[in-house]
Every structure is written in structure tokens, then in C-alpha cells.
Amino acid sequence: MPRSRLILVLGDQLTPDLTSLAEGDPDRDRVVMAEVREEAEYVPHHRKKMVFLFAAMRHFAARLRRRGWTVDYYELDRGLGDLCEALRRSAEGREIAEVLITEPGEYRLREAMKRRWPQSLGLSVRLLEDRRFLCSLDAFRDWAAGRKQLRMEFFYRDMRRRTGLLMEPDGEPVGGRWNFDADNRKRFDGKHRLPGPPRFEPDATTRQVLEQVAEHYPDRFGDLEPFWFAVTASQAEEALAHFLDQALPHFGDYQDAMTEGDDFLFHSLLSLYINAGLLDPLKVCEAAERCYQQGRAPLNAVEGFIRQILGWREYVRGIYWLMMPDYKEENRLDSHADLPWFYWSGETDMRCVAEAVRATREHAYAHHIQRLMVTGNLALLLGVDVKQIHEWYLAVYADAYEWVELPNTLGMVMHADGGYLGSKPYAASGKYIQRMSDYCAGCAYKVSSAEEDNSCPFNSLYWHFIQRHRRRFEKHPRMSRVYKNWDRMDGDKRRAILARADALLEHPEDL
Numbered sequence: 001m002p003r004s005r006l007i008l009v010l011g012d013q014l015t016p017d018l019t020s021l022a023e024g025d026p027d028r029d030r031v032v033m034a035e036v037r038e039e040a041e042y043v044p045h046h047r048k049k050m051v052f053l054f055a056a057m058r059h060f061a062a063r064l065r066r067r068g069w070t071v072d073y074y075e076l077d078r079g080l081g082d083l084c085e086a087l088r089r090s091a092e093g094r095e096i097a098e099v100l101i102t103e104p105g106e107y108r109l110r111e112a113m114k115r116r117w118p119q120s121l122g123l124s125v126r127l128l129e130d131r132r133f134l135c136s137l138d139a140f141r142d143w144a145a146g147r148k149q150l151r152m153e154f155f156y157r158d159m160r161r162r163t164g165l166l167m168e169p170d171g172e173p174v175g176g177r178w179n180f181d182a183d184n185r186k187r188f189d190g191k192h193r194l195p196g197p198p199r200f201e202p203d204a205t206t207r208q209v210l211e212q213v214a215e216h217y218p219d220r221f222g223d224l225e226p227f228w229f230a231v232t233a234s235q236a237e238e239a240l241a242h243f244l245d246q247a248l249p250h251f252g253d254y255q256d257a258m259t260e261g262d263d264f265l266f267h268s269l270l271s272l273y274i275n276a277g278l279l280d281p282l283k284v285c286e287a288a289e290r291c292y293q294q295g296r297a298p299l300n301a302v303e304g305f306i307r308q309i310l311g312w313r314e315y316v317r318g319i320y321w322l323m324m325p326d327y328k329e330e331n332r333l334d335s336h337a338d339l340p341w342f343y344w345s346g347e348t349d350m351r352c353v354a355e356a357v358r359a360t361r362e363h364a365y366a367h368h369i370q371r372l373m374v375t376g377n378l379a380l381l382l383g384v385d386v387k388q389i390h391e392w393y394l395a396v397y398a399d400a401y402e403w404v405e406l407p408n409t410l411g412m413v414m415h416a417d418g419g420y421l422g423s424k425p426y427a428a429s430g431k432y433i434q435r436m437s438d439y440c441a442g443c444a445y446k447v448s449s450a451e452e453d454n455s456c457p458f459n460s461l462y463w464h465f466i467q468r469h470r471r472r473f474e475k476h477p478r479m480s481r482v483y484k485n486w487d488r489m490d491g492d493k494r495r496a497i498l499a500r501a502d503a504l505l506e507h508p509e510d511l
């Protein structure tokens with residue numbers, strides 16, 4: 001009998017046809033899964049995120065056992081320090097040929113597996129490609145090679161051609177345009193029923209995880225209850241069907257909208273399921289495409305949704321692996337301020353920020369525009385240290401893994417990589433938030449003012465940002481108008497705005 005192998009399955013690898021499982025043999029090999037302190041604690045993950053992952057892992061282990069696999073599962077209560085310890089325990093007293101792992105989504109872990117684990121375990125560790133993405137890392141490298149600029153839009157078009165999604169037989173995009181973003185910027189008018197996500201009752205397994213996480217992490221950020229995430233592939237499929245039926249038709253129109261009355265609008269809330277491996281990204285895109293073909297959803301919605309997954313999601317992964325490890329050290333706008341405490345407490349008079357943090361604390365979720373244009377925009381304008389804001393985003397969202405979170409934070413929000421994810425920074429004044437939301441009416445600050453004591457902080461901070469980065473952005477073709485507007489402003493007014501911003505920057509905790 002050939003010696004058995006250990007197959008380590010990570011928390012975001014909950015996919016039955018994972019390459020490591022496909023190569024393994026249930027009659028001979030053992031699956032190892034573990035809830036370990038190192039992974040739970042290297043950033044203070046939201047408690048709902050931990051419950052989601054541990055509950056989904058336990059359900060997945062049960063599924064593998066039903067399929068005939070032997071699974072060594074180490075629960076949180078076993079107190080294991082790291083993944084190597086789990087492998088060591090499973091190897092004890094057994095003849096093990098090697099450890100098989102589908103490559104992890106984080107550089108830190110991949111390096112440890114390659115460089116440290118073989119020696120530490122005394123076993124060879126073989127990493128296999130993660131094929132759950134639509135663009136392999138090699139294909140992305142080929143696409144990037146020799147290009148002066150790595151623009152998401154061109155990558156996305158290539159991906160449309162490669163997959164055939166929303167393509168006519170003659171190679172033209174369906175509807176004659178690649179991108180319907182210009183149609184997707186409506187403020188929410190309250191005229192459509194907001195469907196909300198489907199809510200799944202926790203079963204006994206999930207209840208047990210809830211109790212254990214509550215016991216081990218009593219003071220961590222994030223509400224545990226109510227817990228309603230899907231934790232199995234079949235529940236995640238239900239969540240997808242719910243989205244396609246109820247929300248997709250309006251996804252495009254209100255993609256950029258925000259409202260006090262609802263934390264989800266017409267967003268899918270599928271990222272946590274796709275990222276953990278409970279849903280397949282291609283099947284999700286194909287299901288959305290069918291909705292268009294069957295007349296169940298308009299093209300601007302379906303194209304917008306597919307672009308997020310086929311375009312942005314694949315693109316940020318490609319950038320992450322292309323640029324790491326140097327990428328994580330980038331900080332081209334020299335941002336070094338401390339992250340204000342209200343990112344954790346939510347105690348700020350800025351209505352839009354308080355709402356985004358509240359939603360984050362309650363659901364381990366905030367939708368893209370809250371992440372980008374509220375908490376992100378504020379961090380950019382305050383010049384928050386890139387590492388601190390990166391760790392916050394990595395910790396607080398149920399869908400957060402470094403490969404997807406880091407490029408979004410460091411690149412898209414903080415413009416710290418010089419512009420891969422957007423040629424100009426997504427800096428905006430309070431006017432943008434006023435246009436896209438109903439927050440400002442109930443805010444202690446005055447959105448129509450930039451220099452008064454009660455003026456919206458976004459306004460003066462925006463102009464301060466523009467002024468302090470003049471050398472970098474003045475010649476940018478899409479920003480020169482902004483500089484002209486600033487220069488045209490009355491000198492006293494400009495000075496008053498900058499003085500207001502200086503005062504805010506001095507005491508950001510008081511916002």
C-alpha cells in the first residue's frame with residue numbers, strides 16, 4: 001500500500017473539486033482542516049467573519065466525510081497555534097509521503113509553506129494551482145507582459161472575449177458597448193422594494209461555533225447575532241437565486257447609491273461565498289448572463305455585475321500576485337496618519353461614516369460605495385497610514401482576504417501604488433456623498449459649506465488633499481480642471497478652507 005498523504009484544506013478552499021482533493025485518494029489520504037490561533041489573530045477579524053468561516057469549514061468537513069474522506073478536523077477549542085501544528089499532529093505515528101495543498105490566496109502563507117514548512121515538518125510540501133479563478137496567474141502575467149499600462153478595462157474586454165460572456169458570435173460585445181457604467185449612477189429614489197439578503201437560520205453546528213467564538217473572543221469587534229449567512233454550498237446557491245430574482249434587475253441602476261434605510265440595496269452579498277469557494281465565479285456570471293438572455297434583467301445590470309466578477313475580481317488577484325511582495329510596502333502618497341478610533345467605535349458626528357461603521361459592525365459587510373467613497377475616501381483625505389487602513393479592511397469584512405482586499409485598499413482607495421486600479425485617486429468632497437445618498441440631511445455637519453466650523457469635513461479635506469498633492473496630479477489630464485477651479489477660488493476662501501482642514505487634520509479623533 002503506497003504511503004498516505006495529508007491534504008490541507010484552508011478556510012477559503014471549500015470547493016469539492018479543489019485541485020488538492022482532485023489529486024487525492026479518499027481511500028488512502030487524509031484531509032486536514034484546522035481553526036488555528038495564528039490565522040484567527042494576525043489581524044482582529046470580525047467575529048461574524050470567524051463564525052462564517054469556521055461554520056462553513058465544519059459543514060464542508062462533514063460533506064467530505066459523507067463522500068468517504070477521512071478528515072482530521074481541529075476545532076478552535078483544541079487551541080492549536082498554527083496550521084503546521086495541525087499537520088504535525090495528523091502526521092504523528094503515520095508514514096506520510098507528502099503534504100498536498102492548493103496554493104493559498106495570501107503571499108505570507110504561500111511563502112511559509114514553500115520555505116519554512118518542509119523543514120519544520122520534515123515532509124515535502126507540494127503546492128498545486130488554484131483553478132477556481134477565470135484567469136490563471138500565468139495568463140495574467142502574459143497579459144501584463146510588455147504593457148505600459150495595466151488597465152482593468154482592457155483586461156476585462158480580453159476576459160469577455162476569452163470566456164464568451166456577453167459576446168455576439170461576430171466577436172462584438174452584446175449591446176454594442178463593453179461597459180454600461182455611465183447608466184449605473186442613479187440615486188435611490190425609494191420607488192423599488194429593497195429585497196435584502198436571504199437569511200439562514202443557524203443549525204446546531206453553527207450555534208456551537210457562535211458559542212465558541214463568543215467565549216474565545218469576547219471583546220473583539222463585530223456583532224455575533226443575528227447570524228444569517230449561508231454556510232453551505234446549497235445555501236449559497238439559494239442566496240444566488242435570491243439575488244438573481246430579486247436584486248439583479250436593479251443592480252446596475254443603483255450600484256453607486258447609498259441610503260440610511262438599507263445596508264444592502266441591490267447588491268448581491270455573494271463575495272463572501274465566492275471567495276470561500278462555496279460558489280463558482282464562472283457559474284455565477286453565466287447565471288447572470290442567462291437572466292439577461294431570458295429577459296429577466298436589463299443589460300446595464302447584468303454587464304455591470306459580470307464586470308465586477310470577471311473584470312475587477314480577477315484583475316485585483318492578478319495585480320496582487322504580479323506585484324507582491326513589494327506591493328504591500330507601497331505608499332506613494334506618503335500617508336502616515338493614525339487610523340481614527342471611530343473606525344472601530346462608529347462614534348463620529350459624520351453621519352455617512354457612522355452608518356458605514358455601524359453596518360460593518362452589524363454584518364461584517366458594507367457595500368462597495370461605502371467602502372470606497374465613505375470610509376476609503378476619508379482615509380485617503382486624512383492621509384491614514386496605508387498599513388493601518390489595510391489591516392482594518394482585512395479585519396472587518398467577511399469577504400476579506402489579502403489577495404482581494406490589499407489591491408482594493410492600497411491601490412483603489414489610497415492610490416498608494418501610483419494608479420494601477422484607477423489612473424486618478426477616488427478623492428471626493430461631500431457633494432458626491434450628498435448626490436448619491438440621503439445621509440447629509442441627518443448629519444451634524446453642513447454639506448453646503450467647506451470653511452465654517454460645522455462644515456462637512458470631506459469638503460475642506462478634499463481641497464487640502466488637492467493642494468498638498470498638486471505636484472503629483474496637476475498635470476493629470478482628468479484632474480487639471482479641478483486645479484483650475486481651486487485656483488479660481490477667492491484667496492481668502494481658499495485660506496479659510498485650508499485652515500479648516502488643518503484644524504481637522506490636527507484632531508481627526510474629534511470628527
Ligand SMILES: Cc1cc2nc3c(=O)[nH]c(=O)nc-3n(C[C@H](O)[C@H](O)[C@H](O)COP(=O)(O)OP(=O)(O)OC[C@H]3O[C@@H](n4cnc5c(N)ncnc54)[C@H](O)[C@@H]3O)c2cc1C
Pocket residue numbers: 266267268269270271272274275305308309312313314316366367368369371372376393394397399400401404405406408409412413
Ligand atoms: C477598500 C475596499 C476593500 C475591499 N475589500 C474587499 C475584500 O476584502 N474582499 C472582496 O471580495 N471585495 C472587496 N472589495 C470589493 C467590493 O467592495 C466587494 O467585493 C463588494 O462590496 C462585496 O459585496 P457584494 O458581494 O454585495 O458585491 P456586489 O456589489 O454585488 O458585486 C458583485 C461581486 O463582484 C465582485 N467585486 C465587486 N467589486 C469588486 C472589487 N473591487 N474587487 C474584487 N471583487 C469585486 C465581488 O465578488 C462581488 O460579490 C473592497 C473594496 C474596497 C473599496
Ligand code: SF4
Pocket residue numbers: 349350351352353429430431433434439440441443444445446447456457458
Ligand atoms: S455632511 Fe458630510 S459628513 Fe455629513 S453625511 Fe454628508 S458627506 Fe457625510
